[in-house]
Amino acid sequence: xxSFQFVNPTHIVFGEGTASQVGQLASKYGKTIxxxxxxxxxxxxxxxxxxxxxxxxxGIKVHELPNIEPNPRLSTVNKxxxxxxxxxxxxxxxxxxxxxxxxxxxxAAGVLYEGDVWDFFxxxxxxxxxxxxxxxxxxxxxxxxxxxxxxxxxxxxxxKRAFGSPYTYPKFSILDPTLTYTVPRNHTVNGAxxxxxxxxxxxxxxxxxxxLQERFCESILQTVIxxxxxxxxxxxxxAARANLMxxxxxxxxxxxxxxxxxNDWASHGIExxxxxxxxxPHGAGLAVIFPNWMKYVHEERIDRFVQFATRVWGVxxxxxxDNEIALEGIQATRDFFTRIGAESRLADFGIGSDKLxxxxxxxxxxxxIGSFKRxxxxxxxxxxxxxx
Amino acid sequence: xxSFQFVNPTHIVFGEGTASQVGQLASKYGKTIxxxxxxxxxxxxxxxxxxxxxxxxxGIKVHELPNIEPNPRLSTVNKxxxxxxxxxxxxxxxxxxxxxxxxxxxxAAGVLYEGDVWDFFxxxxxxxxxxxxxxxxxxxxxxxxxxxxxxxxxxxxxxKRAFGSPYTYPKFSILDPTLTYTVPRNHTVNGAxxxxxxxxxxxxxxxxxxxLQERFCESILQTVIxxxxxxxxxxxxxAARANLMxxxxxxxxxxxxxxxxxNDWASHGIExxxxxxxxxPHGAGLAVIFPNWMKYVHEERIDRFVQFATRVWGVxxxxxxDNEIALEGIQATRDFFTRIGAESRLADFGIGSDKLxxxxxxxxxxxxIGSFKRxxxxxxxxxxxxxx
Numbered sequence: 001x002x003s004f005q006f007v008n009p010t011h012i013v014f015g016e017g018t019a020s021q022v023g024q025l026a027s028k029y030g031k032t033i034x035x036x037x038x039x040x041x042x043x044x045x046x047x048x049x050x051x052x053x054x055x056x057x058x059g060i061k062v063h064e065l066p067n068i069e070p071n072p073r074l075s076t077v078n079k080x081x082x083x084x085x086x087x088x089x090x091x092x093x094x095x096x097x098x099x100x101x102x103x104x105x106x107x108a109a110g111v112l113y114e115g116d117v118w119d120f121f122x123x124x125x126x127x128x129x130x131x132x133x134x135x136x137x138x139x140x141x142x143x144x145x146x147x148x149x150x151x152x153x154x155x156x157x158x159x160k161r162a163f164g165s166p167y168t169y170p171k172f173s174i175l176d177p178t179l180t181y182t183v184p185r186n187h188t189v190n191g192a193x194x195x196x197x198x199x200x201x202x203x204x205x206x207x208x209x210x211x212l213q214e215r216f217c218e219s220i221l222q223t224v225i226x227x228x229x230x231x232x233x234x235x236x237x238x239a240a241r242a243n244l245m246x247x248x249x250x251x252x253x254x255x256x257x258x259x260x261x262x263n264d265w266a267s268h269g270i271e272x273x274x275x276x277x278x279x280x281p282h283g284a285g286l287a288v289i290f291p292n293w294m295k296y297v298h299e300e301r302i303d304r305f306v307q308f309a310t311r312v313w314g315v316x317x318x319x320x321x322d323n324e325i326a327l328e329g330i331q332a333t334r335d336f337f338t339r340i341g342a343e344s345r346l347a348d349f350g351i352g353s354d355k356l357x358x359x360x361x362x363x364x365x366x367x368x369i370g371s372f373k374r375x376x377x378x379x380x381x382x383x384x385x386x387x388x
Numbered sequence: 389x390x391s392f393q394f395v396n397p398t399h400i401v402f403g404e405g406t407a408s409q410v411g412q413l414a415s416k417y418g419k420t421i422x423x424x425x426x427x428x429x430x431x432x433x434x435x436x437x438x439x440x441x442x443x444x445x446x447g448i449k450v451h452e453l454p455n456i457e458p459n460p461r462l463s464t465v466n467k468x469x470x471x472x473x474x475x476x477x478x479x480x481x482x483x484x485x486x487x488x489x490x491x492x493x494x495x496a497a498g499v500l501y502e503g504d505v506w507d508f509f510x511x512x513x514x515x516x517x518x519x520x521x522x523x524x525x526x527x528x529x530x531x532x533x534x535x536x537x538x539x540x541x542x543x544x545x546x547x548k549r550a551f552g553s554p555y556t557y558p559k560f561s562i563l564d565p566t567l568t569y570t571v572p573r574n575h576t577v578n579g580a581x582x583x584x585x586x587x588x589x590x591x592x593x594x595x596x597x598x599x600l601q602e603r604f605c606e607s608i609l610q611t612v613i614x615x616x617x618x619x620x621x622x623x624x625x626x627a628a629r630a631n632l633m634x635x636x637x638x639x640x641x642x643x644x645x646x647x648x649x650x651n652d653w654a655s656h657g658i659e660x661x662x663x664x665x666x667x668x669p670h671g672a673g674l675a676v677i678f679p680n681w682m683k684y685v686h687e688e689r690i691d692r693f694v695q696f697a698t699r700v701w702g703v704x705x706x707x708x709x710d711n712e713i714a715l716e717g718i719q720a721t722r723d724f725f726t727r728i729g730a731e732s733r734l735a736d737f738g739i740g741s742d743k744l745x746x747x748x749x750x751x752x753x754x755x756x757i758g759s760f761k762r763x764x765x766x767x768x769x770x771x772x773x774x775x776x
Contacts, residue, residue: 212611220600222603
């Protein structure tokens with residue numbers, strides 16, 4: 001285990017009906033709010049009307065930024081920054097999934113920065129302050145509700161970049177699993193893949209002596225695997241939805257499950273290059289990339305892949321070589337993604353080989369990526385080729 | 389899963405050598421510090437001199453409250469409150485194990501309260517503010533370094549009581565596993581029992597549909613079981629000490645591992661009555677009480693005990709009844725405690741049957757205790773009798 005620091009100040013309010021607390025919670029932080037949301041599904045479900053009503057009741061003035069994209073765009077973030085400055089917004093409320101929350105974080109940091117908010121994503125500047133923000137989560141997936149991370153796409157330049165900051169943790173996040181009952185089937189699938197992928201990025205690590213962290217990772221994986229098919233068959237299964245939601249939050253809540261471990265994040269880096277060009281859903285891209293990353297790197301630390309196969313997938317190790325056990329665990333992962341309805345090839349999105357070189361080049365623009373196995377440009381290209 | 393709220397603001401600084409950061413961390417919060425510590429082992433190890441030196445270097449004035457008892461006493465807490473008021477202390481630094489931290493929390497809350505600090509333990513008053521406090525942990529056990537709980541003994545009245553408050557979470561806790569290398573053998577044992585007992589109080593719950601929480605609990609139990617014997621055989625095993633320390637913190641960090649679950653805490657209540665009269669170490673008392681509590685209550689929810697036996701202890705379930713499997717798991721717990729050197733009977737501490745009635749009566753003074761099985765006075769007495 002490496003040395004580490006950990007702190008996570010986000011206040012979680014979890015359970016059916018908790019969205020009714022939004023006025024009371026938000027009024028602790030602001031009087032003039034920017035309400036950030038997506039394509040309008042919250043209008044169909046009534047969550048929009050309810051939220052705005054509760055905010056008004058709490059004496060809060062509400063401005064709006066609708067239509068946040070699934071891969072939220074820099075141009076949209078800049079629109080939000082303008083509104084905040086013009087209207088004197090002092091608190092941002094994100095109502096939606098990870099994309100909406102990520103956009104809200106970027107706006108929160110950008111409002112108080114004189115330069116271009118994109119500087120935070122390129123590393124040209126570091127966030128030193130941000131407007132406070134809160135969230136009402138409507139999708140179990142990214143964990144953005146309990147961390148300081150944001151991923152934004154600069155569509156003009158086909159760049160998808162991330163920041164992580166202690167200043168952009170939500171002050172509160174309302175997690176009402178019943179709000180996920182109406183989530184489209186493919187979003188539930190992609191969310192589950194995203195959760196599992198976040199765990200993979202932390203679990204497949206070269207750091208020694210981290211038994212508790214490894215078990216926490218396995219706990220989340222097992223619980224997602226048990227619950228996602230229930231949620232797909234019975235979208236209003238309260239227990240399955242609650243379990244998935246809490247798994248999503250725990251999988252990436254400031255790194256609690258992997259404290260003291262070197263993380264990898266190469267697969268996310270590769271997927272970001274794919275979706276920066278082709279605008280496919282993040283979880284869908286990960287479902288394609290991750291099993292191929294596993295195949296490409298598993299020999300770096302075969303014991304971790306053997307542990308993964310036996311503990312998470314229940315692979316019977318008897319009479320098999322480590323490599324056989326590991327490959328069986330990887331195949332089980334692939335089969336599971338396929339069984340729940342995730343795509344397995346880039347071709348399923350109409351993506352061919354023509355831009356692989358550009359993606360591979362861009363992925364390593366700051367040098368090799370990943371830590372489980374350091375990936376150079378040719379390694380990234382090889383994983384992309386496996387994924388075609 | 390029940391609805392819940394969760395927030396834990398404590399900043400954890402974990403790793404070898406991290407105690408050297410104390411001056412920098414403490415100076416964020418105070419200029420005049422009360423340094424709270426125990427019997428003086430920190431003087432033998434040099435931690436005292438090092439800490440005081442670093443605080444002075446940071447321009448901090450240091451007052452002291454030494455000699456915190458293993459079951460910290462109200463009279464000692466009141467001494468600390470007096471010093472804080474007389475000297476204008478604005479930050480409290482606890483250097484030690486759970487007892488020292490618990491005393492620091494009671495002092496922190498008591499200083500800003502006009503009445504008797506004991507009111508917080510009897511429920512006569514609720515904490516509304518407290519001085520900020522920080523900790524340097526020297527024992528893996530109570531989790532007090534990352535929660536708002538405090539347990540104090542009123543020796544004059546033979547009462548041991550607890551409070552939990554959002555205002556008494558440490559601002560920071562420095563967790564340097566190497567500081568536990570010199571912990572006496574029996575403290576390592578009692579600490580491990582304490583950690584496991586904290587998990588038991590949360591894990592044996594009637595709440596349905598909490599698979600992730602249950603697995604987190606099992607993860608801690610398995611990791612403690614794997615590591616404590618290594619630490620006993622090789623007190624300077626860095627990995628074992630680090631794993632035990634992090635298990636202790638995770639086991640009781642504001643309830644993260646059991647969010648949305650009803651907890652029990654009856655065994656702690658019973659043990660508190662024993663140690664309030666006989667002043668035995670908390671962990672030692674728990675090692676006696678807990679397996680007997682398990683025997684007494686396991687039929688309330690046999691499936692949880694079957695899960696415990698099979699997942700944590702690897703009990704082979706084949707051809708056995710649920711009751712046989714459950715009892716095998718309970719016996720494995722008892723055997724493990726004995727194997728690492730914990731006492732199994734109250735008689736081992738010279739405790740006879742003469743005060744069982746008083747302890748049982750006092751345990752249920754506010755009504756039946758526990759939630760896995762509600763325990764009336766006669767139930768508590770029965771568990772104590774099993775423990776003689």
